[in-house]
Amino acid sequence: MLDGYLAPTEQQRLGYINWLHVYAKDRCKIPVRMAELVDIYAHCRAFNVYGTLVRYETDTLYDVFEPTYIRPALLLDENLGHLIFGNTVWSELGGQISNETDALTLYFREQGLLNQPTFLRPAHYSSLFLSDEEFSSHSLPHRKIHTYRNDKQLWSITEFLSIHEGVDVIADSADPIPITGDERKRMLFSYIVKNTKKVAIGPLEYCGNSSPAxxxxxxxxxxxxxxxxxxxxxxxxxSVKGQRRPExxxxxxxxxxxxxxxxxxxxxxxxxxxxENTDGVVPGKVKKRRLSADQRLALSIQN
Incomplete structure (x- = not known):
């Protein structure tokens, strides 16, 4: 609070970034087994002669997926675990078997897709969910976040791999455009809060405007x-209605x-x-406070 106005501090605004997994972040911490999938995914790509990232056709490209992130949904009586993992693997992992009467399962059944192979890495998941230590330890590995623009901003822990091979096709495609360098830096949550007067994302950005306290x-x-x-x-x-407030x-x-x-x-x-509480702490630079109109008037009268 400053001079009767209440507003979040810069440090409080920056704290919201801990609630974001990927969006507007430079890098993120992810579980070890998910980081392994990211590294395998990165190994399966190469630049073609047109300078576009494409996948190696000889390598299997697995989905980068960690079920612990959607644990509440997978623990529901009516869940879609059997569609994600396939019935066999879902049962082996001890997943909750639903009655499979939801609309999506019915559609898969009608299309003959229930027994189709998934794109999950075989035997990668020894357990369905990770322990708290495995999922949120301070020593988790970091991975770079990639930024793209299509119709909207795209933030991803995996690089976009184009399926196009020709220049003409690429020019007319809807492939996301990579954002790098200073342009990407200016889009980061921390940069917006520290270096601009713009809002980033989150409740303190849109509902944290200063207000009289x-x-x-x-x-x-x-x-x-x-x-x-x-x-x-x-x-x-x-005060009396219609009259000036008395002295x-x-x-x-x-x-x-x-x-x-x-x-x-x-x-x-x-x-x-x-x-006493800040002895030994080097103070930061203090901004010069501007006088209010009332204070200027008071000083002019005194002088």
Whole structure:
């Protein structure tokens, strides 16, 4: 809070990035067995003669998938685990068998797709879900996030592999366009918060605009100007409709001065405590505060 206005700090805004898995991040932490799939995926690509990333036809391209991320959905009585893994593997992993009457399963059955092979790496999943340590340990490996633009921004832990082989086809295709360098840097969540006045994403970005906060009586964090204005407002008689609000009486003025002295003493104690708590800490650069219109007027009258 500054001068009676409440707003999230830069550090609080940056904290939201921990709630994002991939979007607007430079890299991300993922479980070991998922990182292995990312590395296998990366090994299956190469640049063709047109400079476009394509897959090696001789290598199997597996889906990069970690079921722990959708654990709540897979634990439902009516789940789609049998469609993701296939009935045999799903049963071997101890998945919850549903009655398979959902619309998607019925469609797969009508199209004869229930027994089709998946693109999951065989025997890669020794257990359906990872333990908390395996899934959220601080020592998890990092992998780079790739950024593209098509109709919208695309952020992915795997590179896009084109299936096109000819220049003419590529020119007319809807392949996502890679975003790299400074352009990508300016799209990162941390860059937007630290270096621009734009909003990134999340509740603190769209609902965290500064708003007036009602101070409590004698709040020592208020500046002298706002503290006096707050106390003066509390001492003023109620306004009468159609009339100007009356000035403070002599008794009220004396009371105001007494209260201001108490607030000043409280503010001094807070500053002493802050100094004691920050001994040995090198302070950052302090911005010069601009005077409000009221403060400028008061100074001009005094001079």
């Amino acid at each position: 009602v101070p409590c009586y004698g709040d020592p964090t208020l500046s002298e100007h706002y503290a006096e204005r707050d106390l003066k407002t509390r001492l003023m008689p109620a 403070l009486s002599e008794a009220a003025t004396d009371k105001l001065q007494s209260q201001l002295a108490q607030v000043a003493a409280s503010r001094k104690r807070v500053r002493v405590e802050d100094k």
